[in-house]
Amino acid sequence: MYKEGHAGLSFLLFSPFILLFKSLGADMTYILLTGFLMIGLSSLPDIDMEYRKYIKHRGITHTLLFGILVGVAFSIVMGYAYESMGWLMGFAAGFGGVGSHLIGDAFTYHKFKPLYPFSNKEIAYGLFEASNKKVNNAMLTIGLITFFICYSV
Numbered sequence: 001m002y003k004e005g006h007a008g009l010s011f012l013l014f015s016p017f018i019l020l021f022k023s024l025g026a027d028m029t030y031i032l033l034t035g036f037l038m039i040g041l042s043s044l045p046d047i048d049m050e051y052r053k054y055i056k057h058r059g060i061t062h063t064l065l066f067g068i069l070v071g072v073a074f075s076i077v078m079g080y081a082y083e084s085m086g087w088l089m090g091f092a093a094g095f096g097g098v099g100s101h102l103i104g105d106a107f108t109y110h111k112f113k114p115l116y117p118f119s120n121k122e123i124a125y126g127l128f129e130a131s132n133k134k135v136n137n138a139m140l141t142i143g144l145i146t147f148f149i150c151y152s153v
Contacts, residue, residue, distance in 0.1 A: 001104040003043045005136035010042040010100040011035075011143030015150040017092060026085055034089040035147070037074065041097025044070065045105075058112035062102060065117065071095030104139075105130070 001009070014035045021031045045061040060066060071094035078090030102114050108130040111122035128135045 001101075001108065001130050001139070002136050003046075005130075005139040006042040006101050006104050007039050008136070008138075008140030008143030009104045010039040010097060011147040012139070013100045013103070014038050014092075014096060015143075015146040017096075018147070018150040019153065021085070021089070024085065026089070030082060030085070030089055034078075034093045037093035038096040038100070041070065041074075041094060042100050042104075045098055045101045058105065058110060060116070062105060062112045062114065063116045064099070064102070064114055067095045067098030067102065070098050 018031055018035065021034070022028075045066065046057075048055050048057050048059060048061045055061070071091040074090035074094035075087045076090070078093070079087035082089070102112075105112060106114070106123050107125050107127045109124055109126045109128075110130065111124040113120055113122050115121060
């Protein structure tokens with residue numbers, strides 16, 4: 001997927017968390033901050049494209065371990081900044097952003113190892129090309145609609 005598709009998938013996957021965080025009494029400002037951080041971080045794994053000379057694309061940055069590390073880092077930062085539920089929201093933003101990226105890439109043709117270094121099993125479901133504009137735009141549209149519905153409830 002491209003950045004539009006990854007952002008849309010993140011909007012879609014974060015939408016139920018709007019309802020969850022509301023039910024836990026979280027302030028809407030923090031909920032939106034968490035969501036927009038997650039959406040912003042959804043393209044973070046593709047930073048490896050900037051450093052192809054040093055690391056393989058869809059390598060270490062496309063793993064659940066990387067997602068956990070990013071989640072813990074944001075958990076610490078938001079935990080200090082927002083105390084009560086900041087740690088949870090920080091982890092949701094960091095891990096959720098990377099996790100949604102991995103889910104999106106799993107539907108494309110290019111294989112990768114999301115469980116590395118614990119498993120070398122490669123996955124790719126081959127449903128569409130990452131560059132498919134119709135899929136990327138449709139995902140963005142569906143994600144935005146779902147986000148605004150959950151926000152409005």
